[in-house]
Amino acid sequence: MTDTILSVRNLCTEFTVESGTVRVLDGxxxxxxxxxxxxxxxxxxxxxxxxxxxxxRLLPQPHGKIVSGEILYDGKxxxxxxxxxxxxxRGDKISMIFQEPMTALNPVHTVGRQICEVYELxxxxxxxxxxKQKAIRMLEKVGIPEPAxxxxxxxxxxxxxxxxxxxxxIALACEPDILIAxxxxxxxxxxxxxxxxxxxxxLQDDNGMSIIFITHDxxxxxxxxxxxVVMYAGRAAEQADVFKxxxxxxxxxxxxxxxxxxxxxxxxxxxxxxxxxxxPSLLNMPSGCRFQNRCDFATDQCQQTxxxxxxASDHKVFCWxxxxxxxxxxxx
Amino acid sequence: MAEPxxxxxxxxxxxxxxxxxxxxxNFVYAVDGxxxxxxxxxxxxxxxxxxxxxxxxxxxxLRLHEPxxxxxxxxxxxxxHLGEKAMRRLRQDIQIIFxxxxxxxxxxxxxxxxxxxxxxxxxxxxxxxRRERAKALLxxxxxxxxxxxxxxxEFSGGQRQRIGIARAISLKPKVIVCxxxxxxxxxxxxxxxxxxxxxxxxxxxxxxxxIAHDLSVVRHVSDRVAVMYLGRVVExxxxxxxxxxxxxxxxxxxxxxxxxxxxxxxxxxxxxLTGDVPSxxxxxxGCHFAARCPRAMDRCVTEQPQLITLSEGHEAACFLxx
Ligand SMILES: Nc1ncnc2c1ncn2[C@@H]1O[C@H](COP(=O)(O)OP(=O)(O)OP(=O)(O)O)[C@@H](O)[C@H]1O
Ligand SMILES: Nc1ncnc2c1ncn2[C@@H]1O[C@H](COP(=O)(O)OP(=O)(O)OP(=O)(O)O)[C@@H](O)[C@H]1O
Ligand SMILES: [Mg+2]
Ligand SMILES: [Mg+2]
Numbered sequence: 001m002t003d004t005i006l007s008v009r010n011l012c013t014e015f016t017v018e019s020g021t022v023r024v025l026d027g028x029x030x031x032x033x034x035x036x037x038x039x040x041x042x043x044x045x046x047x048x049x050x051x052x053x054x055x056x057r058l059l060p061q062p063h064g065k066i067v068s069g070e071i072l073y074d075g076k077x078x079x080x081x082x083x084x085x086x087x088x089x090r091g092d093k094i095s096m097i098f099q100e101p102m103t104a105l106n107p108v109h110t111v112g113r114q115i116c117e118v119y120e121l122x123x124x125x126x127x128x129x130x131x132k133q134k135a136i137r138m139l140e141k142v143g144i145p146e147p148a149x150x151x152x153x154x155x156x157x158x159x160x161x162x163x164x165x166x167x168x169x170i171a172l173a174c175e176p177d178i179l180i181a182x183x184x185x186x187x188x189x190x191x192x193x194x195x196x197x198x199x200x201x202x203l204q205d206d207n208g209m210s211i212i213f214i215t216h217d218x219x220x221x222x223x224x225x226x227x228x229v230v231m232y233a234g235r236a237a238e239q240a241d242v243f244k245x246x247x248x249x250x251x252x253x254x255x256x257x258x259x260x261x262x263x264x265x266x267x268x269x270x271x272x273x274x275x276x277x278x279x280p281s282l283l284n285m286p287s288g289c290r291f292q293n294r295c296d297f298a299t300d301q302c303q304q305t306x307x308x309x310x311x312a313s314d315h316k317v318f319c320w321x322x323x324x325x326x327x328x329x330x331x332x
Numbered sequence: 333m334a335e336p337x338x339x340x341x342x343x344x345x346x347x348x349x350x351x352x353x354x355x356x357x358n359f360v361y362a363v364d365g366x367x368x369x370x371x372x373x374x375x376x377x378x379x380x381x382x383x384x385x386x387x388x389x390x391x392x393x394l395r396l397h398e399p400x401x402x403x404x405x406x407x408x409x410x411x412x413h414l415g416e417k418a419m420r421r422l423r424q425d426i427q428i429i430f431x432x433x434x435x436x437x438x439x440x441x442x443x444x445x446x447x448x449x450x451x452x453x454x455x456x457x458x459x460x461x462r463r464e465r466a467k468a469l470l471x472x473x474x475x476x477x478x479x480x481x482x483x484x485x486e487f488s489g490g491q492r493q494r495i496g497i498a499r500a501i502s503l504k505p506k507v508i509v510c511x512x513x514x515x516x517x518x519x520x521x522x523x524x525x526x527x528x529x530x531x532x533x534x535x536x537x538x539x540x541x542x543i544a545h546d547l548s549v550v551r552h553v554s555d556r557v558a559v560m561y562l563g564r565v566v567e568x569x570x571x572x573x574x575x576x577x578x579x580x581x582x583x584x585x586x587x588x589x590x591x592x593x594x595x596x597x598x599x600x601x602x603x604x605l606t607g608d609v610p611s612x613x614x615x616x617x618g619c620h621f622a623a624r625c626p627r628a629m630d631r632c633v634t635e636q637p638q639l640i641t642l643s644e645g646h647e648a649a650c651f652l653x654x
Contacts, residue, residue: 043518044489159608189381189545191605194589198604216518219591223598242595260523261593262552268571269375269553271527275520278488 003034005177005210006055006094011069011079013047013054016062022282024050026234027069032178037204037211039225039242041218043257045279046231048214052180054079055212056096057086073178092122095171099183101163105155111139111166112151118173138169143199161192165199172203180212185220197224218261222246227314230254233279233290240315250311250322252295255329289319297321297328335408336369337506337539338393338426343367343402345385345392349613361612362388364563365402367639370507375533375540377554377571379547379586381609384560386543390509393541394426395419406507424454424503431512433496434484443470443487443495444480450502469498473528490521494528501532509541514549526553547586551575556645559583562612562620565639569646579648582621619650627652 013025025047032038040048053059054066057078071078074093078086098104106114115135119126126134132151139147142165155163164184171179181200185193197220204211213224221228221242228245230238230253238251249255256275277294286292288303295302299321306318319325345363362385370376378386391397393404395411403412411422438446447466451457457465467477473494484492493513500508510529514522530553533540544550550557551571558568559582567580578584581603588602607624610616616623622632632651639649 043520161608189609190547190589191381191585192609193591194604195606197591217591218519218593222593222595223591246593246595257519258593261519262523262526262548264548264551264575264587264590264592266548266552268551269530269555271530272523272552274523274527276524278490278521 002036004031005034005073006032007070007072008032008051008055009070009072011051011054011071012067013050013059013064014067015060015064019283023067024234024282025054028229028231028234028236029069030229030236030239032210032212033227034210035204035208036226037213037224039221039228040212040214040231041216041221041228042231042237043216043279045233047234048216048231049182051231052096052182052212052214055180056090056094057081057083058090058096088122091118091171091176092174093176094178094180095174095176096180096182097164097167097171097184099186101160101167102155104167105163107155110152110154111158111169112136114166115139115170115173118170122174134173135169138173139166141172141203142166142169143195144169159192160188161195164188164196168196168199168203172207172209175207176209178210178212180214182214183216184213186215186217193220200224218258230257233285234282235290236316236318237291238315238317238319240312244312244315248312248315248326250315250317250326251291251319252297252321252325253291255325256294291319295321297324334371336405337372337407338370339403339405340369340393341367341403341405343389343392343404344400345388345397346400358613361563361615363392364615366560366563366565367402368558368565368568370539370541372506372539373533373537374555375542375553377550377557378541378543378560379545379550379557380560381545381586383562383609383612385563385612386545386560387511389560390428390511390541390543394423394428394509396428424450425505426507426509427500427503427505428509428511429493429496429500429513431516432489432492433499434487434492439484442481442483446484446495447480447499447502450499454503456503465502466498469502470495472501472532473498474524488521490517490525493517493525497525497528497532501536501538504536505538507539507541509543511543512545513542515544515546522549529553547574547590559586562610562615564620564649565647566621566650567648568639569648573646579642579646579653580621580650581625581627581652583648585626 008030011025011028014021014023055071066079112135115138116131119131136147136151139150144150144165185196225242228242229236232253238254249258259273275294289306292298292302301320306320308316308318310316343366347360349358380386392399444466448462451462466480470479471477475494514525542553554571556570557574558565561582567583585603585605603626605624618634619632619637622628637649637651639647641647642653
């Protein structure tokens with residue numbers, strides 16, 4: 001058993017919108033293993049970023065709110081932590097990087113100053129020289145050439161890949177326990193993505209942090225993650241060790257996703273397996289299993305919300321029909 | 333073999349960048365000497381990283397940009413300098429679909445109006461016939477017929493892409509340029525749209541130029557694949573060979589960079605490119621890839637490798653193949 005550094009329990013998050021309240025996360029639970037990478041994967045709108053924002057307590061105010069559940073870290077429940085205490089955790093113990101570094105970086109400040117600010121906030125005992133020295137060291141760590149010179153440059157002077165490296169330097173400045181990376185490479189070219197993924201793995205090897213890696217790309221999950229939560233419409237559908245998930249996807253949604261990706265070595269110009277239909281709107285969710293209207297295996301039972309079933313160690317699925325799916329696959 | 337429907341030769345699109353009166357002028361070499369043939373009913377995939385000139389190439393061959401140099405022939409006719417009036421007629425035959433086709437369209441128009449507009453412009457049918465055809469098109473792309481009375485914002489990304497496809501096929505074109513048409517879609521919906529494109533292509537004997545930055549997706553729908561780097565095609569061959577025996581180091585490193593959805597392969601050997609994707613503003617002499625190429629030689633910096641035929645239907649531009 002690996003140690004858990006952070007535990008999300010039955011998290012429910014709601015937004016107030018014009019037409020009322022929408023429940024965007026509906027009872028999400030997972031454990032982040034210490035020193036390892038947990039992937040959160042799912043299609044657009046399934047609640048990945050809202051999960052991250054809930055953990056970081058960065059939900060848009062006043063209309064976003066954690067309504068129940070717990071986020072357990074270091075003996076505290078982050079879901080109910082005071083603003084002041086959360087201020088100390090964020091950026092020091094738990095940090096985050098985003099898809100578009102340009103929106104997260106301040107365009108009018110040099111990259112050096114933006115790293116130094118983290119130290120000003122969380123390491124008040126550092127003097128100016130020490131902050132600068134530490135910041136340059138961070139830029140070097142994330143593979144920025146000529147770090148002392150880059151220290152004085154502005155974000156717009158850097159390429160997209162370099163900006164993402166700066167974001168990582170800021171996030172890791174205080175050697176956090178947990179890094180939350182929300183689609184950190186989605187906006188980058190594949191060759192640059194490969195560099196950033198390598199960098200993240202190396203930094204994790206060096207300092208033993210845990211990573212929550214959010215992505216919609218199952219290829220990136222397979223490359224990066226140790227454990228995976230597959231989300232669908234605000235709930236976890238399946239959760240497993242990465243090898244088990246890809247070998248034996250046991251939720252019809254996971255199975256459908258995996259088979260609908262064109263593979264590099266697949267037969268060109270053949271019809272791809274698809275998942276019919278699209279994700280139902282949050283305002284119009286079916287009761288019971290949220291995947292039922294797109295599922296080949298749905299029965300009347302699926303009108304009840306699926307319970308969590310442990311089908312192997314490190315492998316949970318939220319589906320009434322997982323055995324039917326596995327049987328079908330064994331026959332095929 | 334059939335005659336190509338489209339024949340591109342040494343096509344160039346250089347954009348001039350501002351710069352003062354006495355300053356040296358800078359040029360973006362967005363497309364820098366591209367040649368290929370496109371045959372009826374086939375898909376030519378165009379892949380490469382951002383800024384390599386894919387969209388510019390697509391737009392230039394539709395004459396949405398005036399080419400800097402080179403020729404474009406459609407069905408044997410040189411259309412490189414064709415006047416606007418003659419070009420308008422041709423635009424029935426060559427269509428383009430963008431990443432989100434609705435972005436460029438009037439949000440206050442119903443889907444019916446959006447689909448009927450091209451027919452109206454080209455003077456096809458009566459209003460009642462056009463409406464009927466719009467409904468039939470919607471049905472063909474897998475949407476309800478009553479969608480004609482609804483508005484773009486009422487549809488999901490995948491549905492909007494279907495509407496874009498319906499619009500593109502409404503005039504029964506011979507060629508469609510699909511520019512990142514599925515890139516913004518979730519995989520479960522992407523596969524639906526790819527299947528639809530493959531179906532329609534067969535049904536209508538369409539020739540497609542399929543532009544995307546994702547080689548796995550491009551390979552899946554293409555007969556042949558052209559890999560672009562900084563304005564030039566560096567390799568062109570059939571969809572099998574591009575993956576099984578690439579002959580340009582850039583193609584190989586692109587393949588190596590793609591994450592494979594199978595964790596058992598995560599420790600495979602691969603080439604990692606260092607450095608950034610370079611800028612197409614005043615690119616270096618010689619091979620554009622030389623600065624990042626793990627196998628670059630002295631001459632690659634000074635001399636430009638030409639695209640040469642290595643075997644039937646397989647071309648690459650790299651001195652290593654000599
Ligand atoms: N500020 C907000 N107000 C209302 N609804 C919101 C807000 N932010 C997010 N949502 C809704 O919450 C749901 C989950 O959104 P979220 O951003 O977490 O999705 P995601 O999984 O990160 O998707 P993507 O892959 O597109 O980033 C969506 O249906 C979205 O519309
Ligand atoms: N109208 C224009 N004027 C000046 N430069 C342009 C113009 N259009 C494109 N460019 C430049 O030409 C180069 C090629 O751009 P293009 O949009 O064709 O690339 P692309 O391969 O489609 O990239 P992406 O994958 O990001 O869509 C880029 O450097 C771009 O900035
Ligand atoms: Mg998101
Ligand atoms: Mg483009």
